[in-house]
Amino acid sequence: MQACPNLIQSVSVKTIISFFGLILFTFGLCYLSFARTLPSLSPIQSMWSPDTAQIPQLLIHYSWLPRQFVALMAGAGLALAGVILQQVLRNPLAAPSTLGFSSGAMMALTLATIHAPWMLSFGREWVAMAGALGTGLIILALTKKRGFSPLTVILVGMFMTLYCSAVTAVLNVMDQKELWSVFLWGGGSLVQHDWQTFKQMSLPFLLSVVAAIVFVRPLSLIGLSDETAGSAGLNVNRTRMIAFLIAIFVTASIVSHVGVITFIGLAAPALLRIAGIHRFGQRLILAPIVGALLLWFVDLVVQNFGTFSGYAAPTGAVTGLFGAPIMIWLLLRTKSMFQPSVVDHGYVFRTQKPMLVAWVFFAILVLLVVIGLFLGKSQTGWVWGAQALEWRSPRVIAAWMAGALLGASGVIMQRMLRNPMASPELLGVNAGASIGMAIAILSGLGVSIVIQLGFAAVGAFGAMMFVITISRRSNYSPEKVILVGVALTSFVEGITLLMSASGDSRTLLLMSWLTGSTFRIDMTLALLSSGAAIVLLGAAFACTRMQQAVELGPAFIRNAGLNESKARLILLLLVAGMSATATIVVGPLSFVSLMAPHIARMLGVIRVHHQLLVSALIGGLLLVFGDWAGRTLFYPWQVTAPLFTCLVGGPMLIWFLMRREQHAR
Amino acid sequence: MRVIIFLLFWASSLAFEAPASQVKPSAYPQRVVSLDFALAATLVEMGLPPVGIADKHGYERWAQEPALPDSVVDLGSMYEPNLELLESIQPDLILITPYQVHIKPFLEKIAPVVSMTTYQVAGDVIEKSVKNTRELGTILGREAQAEALITSTYQAMQDAKQVVEKYAFPSFLVMRVHDKQHVWVYGENSLFQSVMSRIGLQNAWTQKTNTWGFSSQGLPAVTRANQNKETFVVFLEPMPDEGVRSLNESPLWRLQPWMQEKRYITLPPVLQYGALPAARRLSHVFVEALQSKKEKM
Numbered sequence: 001m002q003a004c005p006n007l008i009q010s011v012s013v014k015t016i017i018s019f020f021g022l023i024l025f026t027f028g029l030c031y032l033s034f035a036r037t038l039p040s041l042s043p044i045q046s047m048w049s050p051d052t053a054q055i056p057q058l059l060i061h062y063s064w065l066p067r068q069f070v071a072l073m074a075g076a077g078l079a080l081a082g083v084i085l086q087q088v089l090r091n092p093l094a095a096p097s098t099l100g101f102s103s104g105a106m107m108a109l110t111l112a113t114i115h116a117p118w119m120l121s122f123g124r125e126w127v128a129m130a131g132a133l134g135t136g137l138i139i140l141a142l143t144k145k146r147g148f149s150p151l152t153v154i155l156v157g158m159f160m161t162l163y164c165s166a167v168t169a170v171l172n173v174m175d176q177k178e179l180w181s182v183f184l185w186g187g188g189s190l191v192q193h194d195w196q197t198f199k200q201m202s203l204p205f206l207l208s209v210v211a212a213i214v215f216v217r218p219l220s221l222i223g224l225s226d227e228t229a230g231s232a233g234l235n236v237n238r239t240r241m242i243a244f245l246i247a248i249f250v251t252a253s254i255v256s257h258v259g260v261i262t263f264i265g266l267a268a269p270a271l272l273r274i275a276g277i278h279r280f281g282q283r284l285i286l287a288p289i290v291g292a293l294l295l296w297f298v299d300l301v302v303q304n305f306g307t308f309s310g311y312a313a314p315t316g317a318v319t320g321l322f323g324a325p326i327m328i329w330l331l332l333r334t335k336s337m338f339q340p341s342v343v344d345h346g347y348v349f350r351t352q353k354p355m356l357v358a359w360v361f362f363a364i365l366v367l368l369v370v371i372g373l374f375l376g377k378s379q380t381g382w383v384w385g386a387q388a389l390e391w392r393s394p395r396v397i398a399a400w401m402a403g404a405l406l407g408a409s410g411v412i413m414q415r416m417l418r419n420p421m422a423s424p425e426l427l428g429v430n431a432g433a434s435i436g437m438a439i440a441i442l443s444g445l446g447v448s449i450v451i452q453l454g455f456a457a458v459g460a461f462g463a464m465m466f467v468i469t470i471s472r473r474s475n476y477s478p479e480k481v482i483l484v485g486v487a488l489t490s491f492v493e494g495i496t497l498l499m500s501a502s503g504d505s506r507t508l509l510l511m512s513w514l515t516g517s518t519f520r521i522d523m524t525l526a527l528l529s530s531g532a533a534i535v536l537l538g539a540a541f542a543c544t545r546m547q548q549a550v551e552l553g554p555a556f557i558r559n560a561g562l563n564e565s566k567a568r569l570i571l572l573l574l575v576a577g578m579s580a581t582a583t584i585v586v587g588p589l590s591f592v593s594l595m596a597p598h599i600a601r602m603l604g605v606i607r608v609h610h611q612l613l614v615s616a617l618i619g620g621l622l623l624v625f626g627d628w629a630g631r632t633l634f635y636p637w638q639v640t641a642p643l644f645t646c647l648v649g650g651p652m653l654i655w656f657l658m659r660r661e662q663h664a665r
Numbered sequence: 666m667r668v669i670i671f672l673l674f675w676a677s678s679l680a681f682e683a684p685a686s687q688v689k690p691s692a693y694p695q696r697v698v699s700l701d702f703a704l705a706a707t708l709v710e711m712g713l714p715p716v717g718i719a720d721k722h723g724y725e726r727w728a729q730e731p732a733l734p735d736s737v738v739d740l741g742s743m744y745e746p747n748l749e750l751l752e753s754i755q756p757d758l759i760l761i762t763p764y765q766v767h768i769k770p771f772l773e774k775i776a777p778v779v780s781m782t783t784y785q786v787a788g789d790v791i792e793k794s795v796k797n798t799r800e801l802g803t804i805l806g807r808e809a810q811a812e813a814l815i816t817s818t819y820q821a822m823q824d825a826k827q828v829v830e831k832y833a834f835p836s837f838l839v840m841r842v843h844d845k846q847h848v849w850v851y852g853e854n855s856l857f858q859s860v861m862s863r864i865g866l867q868n869a870w871t872q873k874t875n876t877w878g879f880s881s882q883g884l885p886a887v888t889r890a891n892q893n894k895e896t897f898v899v900f901l902e903p904m905p906d907e908g909v910r911s912l913n914e915s916p917l918w919r920l921q922p923w924m925q926e927k928r929y930i931t932l933p934p935v936l937q938y939g940a941l942p943a944a945r946r947l948s949h950v951f952v953e954a955l956q957s958k959k960e961k962m
Contacts, residue, residue, distance in 0.1 A: 037889065052920050055892050062917040063885035120905065124844060173742060175723075181843040181905060184881070191846040191883030193917040311881050378753060379738065388749045390774075449767050502881045503849055505784070505938075509764055512744045519745040522770070636741040636750045 015275045026293065029300035030068065036304070037064045066192040070201065070257075071299040071315070072292040074190070075264050077205050077254045079291020080212060081247040082265030083272075083283050087223045088243040089150040092273070093486060095266040096251040099153075100160030102260045104135025105252070107164040109182050110171045124185065125200070129256035135160050136248030140241065142654060148240040159650055162591050166646040169515040170639055172508075180503055187501030188259040188316010190299050197257045204253035211246050212284055219243055220280035260497065261316040262490050263323035264291050270327075298322065311502045320494030327487040332470065351604030354614065361617040365400075368621050372396040372628040377635040394526040395518040395631075399623040399641050401526075401533040402586040403596075407619020408540050408612050409578035410593030411600070415551040415608065416571050423594040424579035427572070428485035430588035432463020433580065434492045437513055441506050442499075449520045452513075453584050460580035463488055468572060481572065516587030516642030518627050529585045536578045537616060544608040547571065551608075589642035592619045595649050622649060693806035694758035698751065698776070700743055702728050703783060703940035704760045707798055709733060710942050711810040717754050719743040728936040730946050744768075751775055758804070779804065784877050784938045790859040791818075794940040818941040825864040825948040832959055835895040836869035837861065838887070838923075841937075842904055845915050846883050854878035856939055857899075860947045869896045877938065884917060894922040898929040899951075901937075930954040 038056050047065055050057035078096055085094040096102065108131025112119040119127050139156050146152045172179055192198070212219070218239040221229040226236050255261070268291035272283050299315045306313040351357060373392050375384050409424045416422075425431070436459020440446030446455060471481045496514065500507040512519075521529075546567050549560040557564045582590065596619040597611065605614045627641035629648070639647075698717045699705035705718045709731040718724060721739035738754050740746040744764075748771055751759075756776045761769065763785045772778045781797045783790065795815055802811025839851040839861075851857040852870040855878025861868055869891050874880045882890075900909060909931065912918040923929055932950050936943040 037885075055888060058917060058920055059885050059889060062920075063883075121911070180849075181847075184843050184847045189846060189883065191885060193846050193884050193915050196915075307886070311875065312883055312886055376749060379750065388752075391748050391752075447763075447766050449770070452767055502875065503877065503879060504875070505877055506764065509744055512742070517745060520768075631747075636739055636747040638741060638745060638747060 011275055026297045029304055033300055033303040062194050063192050066195050066198045067190050069198050070192055071190050071296045073201055073205055074254045074258050075295025076288035076292035077250045078265040079268035079287040081251045083269040083287035084243050084247045086269050087219055087280055088240050089154055091154055097262040099157035100135050100164055101132040101251045102255050103161045103164035105131040105255050106186055107131055107168045110168045113182055114171055114175050125256040129252045132252035132255050140244055147237045162646055163650040166643050169643055172511055174637055183500035185259040187314030187497045188261040189314040190258055201253055201257055204249060208246050208250035216281055216284055223280055259316055262320045264295050267323060313498060314501045317494050317497035320490045324487040324491035328484060349604040350606050354605045354610035357603055357605055358614050365617055365621040368624045369396055372624050377632045394521045394523045395627055396624055397526040398518050398521040398529055398585045399627040400620045401529045402582040403592055403619035403623030404616040405533050405578040405582040406590050406593040407596035407615040408537055409575045410597040411611050411615045412547055412571055412575050414597050415547055423590060424575050425590045426485040427576055428463045428467050428488035429460050429576050429579045430583045431488035431492045433460035433583040434588050435459045438495050438510055441510050457584050460583055464576040513587055515640050516589035517640040518586055532581045539574055540612055547608050586642055591646040592622050595653050696756045697758045698756040699760040700765055701762045702936055703938055706731055706942040707940050710814045711807050713805060716756060719746050727934055729934055731942055787854045787876050790856045791944055798941055814941055818945045821945040821948045822863045825952040828952050829865055836867040837897045837899055838869045838891060839899040841901045844905055849879040849881055850887055851879045856943055860944050864948055896923060898923045900931040902931055902933050930958050
């Protein structure tokens with residue numbers, strides 16, 4: 001093995017010691033949980049041939065032992081998928097959970113539970129697997145024309161995540177009481193009751209490992225760049241497709257059985273990178289081992305200490321919850337681990353009349369505001385009139401303002417990070433607001449809307465300060481900021497999964513806010529948010545030159561006579577402020593900020609101030625329309641504006657993107 | 666506590682406006698909206714069905730009894746009811762629980778709002794429900810109907826107790842099965858605990874439960890906590906897939922003593938966050954299921 005000396009050289013002694021320390025600790029925990037299940041020392045054979053009359057022996061054989069194996073294998077498989085995805089997508093944020101496989105599985109389960117319960121009688125895991133595989137294959141089909149280029153795959157993957165979560169959220173809002181079993185699955189529980197799961201997971205897992213080893217050379221080449229891989233005689237597209245298929249296959253087979261377990265697929269490869277292991281071949285072998293140990297460790301902690309006030313916490317949710325601080329801690333210790341992201345908008349068309357586009361959208365927006373205010377539904381059907389202005393006007397104003405803020409902040413964010421998948425929610429501000437809201441609801445302090453929104457605001461600004469403090473060391477370079485955002489988001493996901501899997505009735509309360517809602521807005525709040533929106537949008541237009549310089553790079557920032565880190569800080573603060581205001585008003589679902597800049601770009605609006613304007617208008621009209629449609633289509637139920645926008649806008653955007661590809665060819 | 670004080674004030678202000686003896690029935694709220702299933706059921710039993718409730722379809726599925734009149738308007742989501750629609754049906758009283766207290770300012774623009782606490786704090790469900798029922802009776806001027814509901818509920822439990830006493834059952838484990846691994850086991854703070862203790866049945870689940878009266882557990886943990894081989898198991902419908910039969914495919918379920926000796930019963934849907942009407946329904950269906958089980962054994 002030539003790899004071994006390399007490996008030992010590249011890893012520090014401290015890393016090796018802490019690794020073995022962790023292993024020892026894990027084995028200690030393992031013994032503890034074994035001893036708890038089997039109080040008196042019985043013959044060791046009870047592990048594989050239990051006395052069926054002895055309940056403790058049954059538990060060891062049918063529950064404890066398979067659980068340890070399933071934990072190890074699930075961790076290994078998710079890490080394998082993560083390391084492969086990060087390699088082919090050349091992006092440290094790519095992971096099974098960020099590409100929408102788990103969300104697809106969750107959506108399929110939710111749909112089946114409500115509309116086709118008979119499907120579940122074949123076994124829940126098959127429905128979930130169909131969902132995960134289906135999502136993965138849709139991503140592949142949609143990105144095929146572009147040769148599965150990394151950015152397109154990530155973009156479409158993010159869309160799928162958002163989209164599937166939105167569909168699930170709508171179903172949750174409408175049929176909440178039926179879905180506790182889906183929530184339990186979503187929590188990511190490793191509880192076992194026989195060897196079935198282990199058996200069903202083993203074959204796909206082994207097949208994927210073998211496939212990954214067979215393709216190790218093409219896979220390590222493709223991590224460099226398409227040109228290098230191509231000149232080495234590699235069929236880039238086919239290699240990518242095979243890599244995706246392996247990752248999708250192994251993820252689907254795990255997720256379908258044990259539910260949503262985030263973070264492992266992201267963290268195991270990241271840990272190796274931090275430990276200084278850069279060769280793909282080594283990472284491919286080591287990542288599954290690290291992933292297995294990580295998940296096993298978390299699960300053992302859960303098995304031993306995870307039951308509080310009569311509730312056994314699911315492992316997946318706990319992983320998300322405790323993964324976040326560890327991730328942030330690791331981030332603080334590392335200097336740099338990412339290559340700069342790639343500029344690849346791929347929009348070639350450029351309009352000659354950007355202001356005309358702006359006026360058209362303004363006209364549509366005014367029309368939609370009027371419809372939103374005057375056209376509504378009653379028990380007897382459609383009604384036109386001013387009778388419900390009292391209820392509708394705050395909602396319409398709030399939707400408009402929040403939409404404008406989201407649209408504009410998306411432009412700044414995408415330009416600053418030079419990444420078309422960047423959206424302000426990556427800053428973690430939304431996540432901070434959600435944490436604040438969760439605390440308000442769980443502590444029982446949130447007895448009024450003002451107090452609840454106050455908590456959300458404190459959370460949002462707390463997260464903002466946190467992110468800014470952390471990124472000061474790296475001169476506010478956006479790459480680290482994003483990872484903090486991802487960590488905070490996974491923390492929020494952990495909270496909601498933990499709450500929902502416990503059957504906590506307040507979950508539905510929190511969810512109704514998380515899916516974004518204009519319900520809580522009264523006139524005072526609507527006017528306040530308008531004021532904030534005008535100030536922030538004004539600031540955004542005032543510093544378009546700075547945005548342009550930051551997008552073009554350090555040399556241009558200096559040329560423009562600006563201080564590099566100061567310019568970045570100002571833009572970060574601006575985006576955070578916009579995002580925080582919008583989140584407080586319409587909740588943390590910010591799909592609009594991803595979508596509006598793209599529509600503007602697609603219509604050929606290129607220059608910063610034009611794109612800001614058009615994107616703000618589009619954002620506003622999307623949310624105003626979403627608010628109106630969400631209120632009327634499912635009457636008397638109300639689907640929230642951001643949710644509805646995502647539901648309808650998602651496929652539209654994908655369709656646009658795909659059509660553009662066809663024209664380009 | 667604040668709710669009680671508020672109610673006292675409210676009730677006393679009513680009394681000031683017109684002494685109860687002289688008041689015409691129309692002075693009391695006639696068009697009541699309930700954003701809570703348990704309070705809606707209580708209203709029906711008191712002879713004043715609500716004019717609108719949140720999530721009507723959900724009520725029909727999960728509470729079943731007492732049936733709502735067809736004219737009841739569906740107001741949509743429990744946490745974000747349709748305010749335009751709510752205003753258009755012109756209620757004169759809106760009943761909520763503390764989980765909806767944050768939307769109270771909006772509701773108060775439409776009609777007076779009363780918030781009643783049952784499952785939002787720990788405690789004996791029936792005691793809390795009796796108190797709520799009496800308060801509702803005062804607010805609606807239907808004290809007699811409220812007392813009748815309380816009496817009939819206690820009577821139902823008393824009847825059930827007399828039947829059950831003959832059999833001398835050991836303990837019961839009440840669970841809702843979500844899938845083959847996960848169950849909710851009901852104990853302290855639940856409707857089931859409250860009714861079972863009054864009809865003389867012992868609950869085998871003595872560990873902690875949440876405010877809503879259950880504990881979300883994996884099957885292995887439940888097995889480990891309860892190794893009493895005499896225990897009866899009560900499955901609550903709706904069951905996943907094909908019910909108890911599908912559980913038999915799994916060895917850990919199959920080898921449970923209660924499964925092997927078929928010491929289990931299944932109960933039809935009873936509103937798990939219910940009040941007195943649900944308690945009465947539970948004592949009926951529980952005894953019926955036990956009787957038919959005993960006949961077969």
